[in-house]
Amino acid sequence: MEARHLRYAVALAEHQHFGRAAASLGIAQPPLSTQIAALEREVGERLFDRTSRGVVPTAAGEAFLARARTALAEMRLAGVDAARAARGETGRLRIGFIGSALLDPLPGVLGRFRRTHPEVRLSLQELDSPTGTAALLDGELDVAVGRGSPRGAGAEDLITVPIGGDHLVAVVSVAHPFAGRRTIDAEQLAREPLVVSQDAASSYLRPLFGPDPAALETATMARDIHTIAGLAACSAGVGLGPSRMRLITRKDIRFCDVTPRFRLPDLRMSFRATDRSPVLAAYLSVVRANCPKVGSHLDDLLARHPSAVAGAL
CATH class of the missing domain: 1.10.10.10 (Winged helix-like DNA-binding domain superfamily/Winged helix DNA-binding domain)
Known part of the structure; x- marks a missing residue:
């Protein structure tokens, strides 16, 4: 029949x-x-x-x-x-991200994707950069947003595009002596109790303090930038984080630039070059539309990557 x-x-x-x-x-x-x-x-x-x-x-x-x-x-x-x-109008997209990405650019990108693809199931998980990379390489995520280039076995099979730059800023309570200052230098920071993320303390903040990492070894570890800001507001120490942290609006904290300016690793978005998922392709189209500079860079990377050049992305 x-x-x-x-x-x-x-x-x-x-x-x-x-x-x-x-x-x-x-x-x-x-x-x-x-x-x-x-x-x-x-x-x-x-x-x-x-x-x-x-x-x-x-x-x-x-x-x-x-x-x-x-x-x-x-x-x-x-x-x-x-x-x-x-067409990528249905299905599932799994995204892992670090907290600072929720300040910018994820709200604009995810908001637009929700509006244009309401029936795609979004699975969102906050993860530190190494954990996010590992989950992406293991196939547990479709997209990972972290700080710096992904590392580890298989990282060469990922396509990674910068989606935002940052420099280091300090955040303090309004009652802290630094609250009225525009800048703080590394020597002053080294004498203060610090609040930092584990990811930052174990990697990219170490050069700031040179051969004496004691300030980081005794620092309070926070999961994300909102916890850093909250602990700083409680006078638990001087919080250190990315400049996009200034987007946090609280009346009980103040921000200071660190001098000389200390550039942080770029915020980067990664996905597997061999992923032919229509939902991923639809998500990348939204990234292109919402972040034109990122989209241009992304297209260049896709064209150069041997695993992606013939794909649907």
Whole structure:
């Protein structure tokens, strides 16, 4: 039994006449009569009564037609669903990110993606940069947003694009002596209790304090920038974080630049070069639209990467 047999039966039931049904299907009447007869033999029951008033379904035919209409509707929906999935309008996208990315640019990108792809299931997870990279390489994420270039076995198979730059700033309580200052230098910071993220303390902040990392070794470790700002507000220490942290609006903290200016590793977005997911392609299209400079760089990287050059991205 094929889908065309179901369509033939439904058309015959609707028109109650072999000639009119055949015309609606775009076929001749004899083949339609032959196919309906073959269908009845396969089902093992008479589906239509041929009368002087026309062709009408039997009780068996009515039962068959109910299922046939449902099956044809499901087949049409299957085609629609397949086309939508191929356009990245449905499916799932798993994104891991560090907290500072939620200040910029993720709110604009994710907000736009939600509006344009409301039926894609977004799975969002805050992870530090190394953990996010590991999850991406293990296939547990589709996109990872972290600070600095991904490292580890397989990192060369990722496409990584910068999505934002930062320099180091300090955040203090309004009651702290530094609260009225515009800048703080590294020597002053070294004499203060610090609040930093584990990722920063173990990697890119070490050059700031030269050969004496004691200030970092005794620092309070915070999970994200909001915790850093909150602990600074509680006078737990001087918080250190990316300049985009200034987007946090609290009345009980103040920000100071660190001098000389200490540039942090770029905020970067990574994904697997071999990932042909239409949902990922749709997400990258939103990134291009929302962040034109990132999109231009992204297209250059895709064109140069051997695993991605022939892909759908």
